[in-house]
Amino acid sequence: MLLPSTIILLGLTIFPFVFGLILGFTDFSLIRPQNGMRGVGLENYIEIFTTEEFWISFKTTIIFTFFAVTIQLILGTLMAVLLHHNSKTAPIMRALYLLPLAVTPVAATFSFRMMFNPSLGVFNFFLESTGFAPLAWLSKPDLALISLIIVDIWQWTPFIMLIVAGGLASLPNEPFESAKVDGASDIQIFFHHTLPLLKPYLALAVIFRIIDAFKTFDIIYVLTGGGPGISTRTLNLMAYRYGMEYLELGYAASFAIIMLLIIILFSQFFLRKTNIYKTKVARL
């Protein structure tokens, strides 16, 4: 019974991977298909690592991933804890909080694009009516990246909240009761008891989010398209441009392999560091 899914998965993962690996050592391009796949050795890789654009995109990707995931983690944990202590409203609220996760990202991003509009958008309207200066959300490089992070936070904070909520529900009661008897404040209890017990859940939520944020595409493509200039062009977008717009498939394939290596190295490092293999959640 394992066989059908194994064959399909092998066909759909290992085979493209090997093919992509080979492709990455060629200069195959759909602009000059008559040349076919000509081996160029490590040329693509050398070219990528020596282009400044790659390092700019790399930095953009790291900044985007770091800030988006960090804020999601804090906000998601806070909301999960608040809901946990307000069990009366929890069911309705949890259903509401779930909405951003389910809505088609492209549609949600379109809504944000209207709201970020400099002259007609609601965000600037709120800023102006509370006495702040309006912002050119999507046309200034730094602000455009912040706008993207805001959209990502909107969409994915509920994901962390859900996982943490699941973790909270499974925690034992005793340590909390005895801490309360000892006269610890709520905040002390949270940092000394709740947080350490939640660690495996948080680690899991964070690794999932980092992997996904690293390869975010739809939000960026629809909101800024990588612009202004190349200021919000992440690695994923850059690979897409080279592969699908300039049709340099060999070059793009080696680009994708580099991304794959980065994410594998990082997640191995992260999983080792946090030891979530050993805990029960690691059964995932």
Next chain:
Amino acid sequence: MNSKFLVKKITSYLLILIFAVWCLFPIYWLLATSLKTNLQTNADPPMFIFKPIIDNYRLIIQDPDIWHVFFNSLIVASGTTFFSLVLGVPAAYVLAKFKFKGNSDYSFWILSTRMAPPIAMLIPFYVMYNNFGILDTHIGLILAHISLNLSLVVWIMRGFFEDMPKEIEESSYIDGASYLNTFYKISLPISRNGMVAVGILCFLFSWNEFLMALILTDDNAKTVPVGISKFVGYQLIKWAELAASAMFMIVPIFIFLVFFQKQLIKGLTMGAIR
């Protein structure tokens, strides 16, 4: 003491409320825009109070392009869900019930297929599809989406099968039923809830997936997200119509949310914590 407690209570309610507004607002704004005239969408300051009209919806349901995209998504998402379950559930059952050498390695490999950036798979996919002539077909996109969702099905369903009490199946074996029979007649019906949850997730992921659909499809098989993104490019001025088509295309998701809320929450949490 009492007033301090009250302050705490109020603050936490306030935060819960603010977060709810924050979660809902972009969706509300999309809905509100879709019920305005094009002139109203360009009003400065933005209009919060207006007389809603459904003209935009009337307009878009007459647009064959929108239905085309809509049905493409329906076909691709249903196909993906069906095949992912058919392939993934039996595999999950084997992994949960039979301990063999390399079991956990195999499981980890399946999970790792989800880690890869899609672009790493997509460029080879694109070249292969180009050669086989299945670019811009439903089956091509379904295959690609299966590769995304199979890991999810296997992981979640394995958890369900592991939690199932052994006794139920053992009594079936004692009655002389074969493994396969037990699987179909006993184990599958019991795990129905789990399969519904996983199925909804598969449908959702496939419905919302953008990058693969963007690369592997064109006019013939393009799905909802690609459709919306193309509309955004072509007619950015007609916000109201665009918002209406975006709303129209996320309707199936809202239907799912209303009908399967419990399973969805279960599925989403199960997906992460087993």
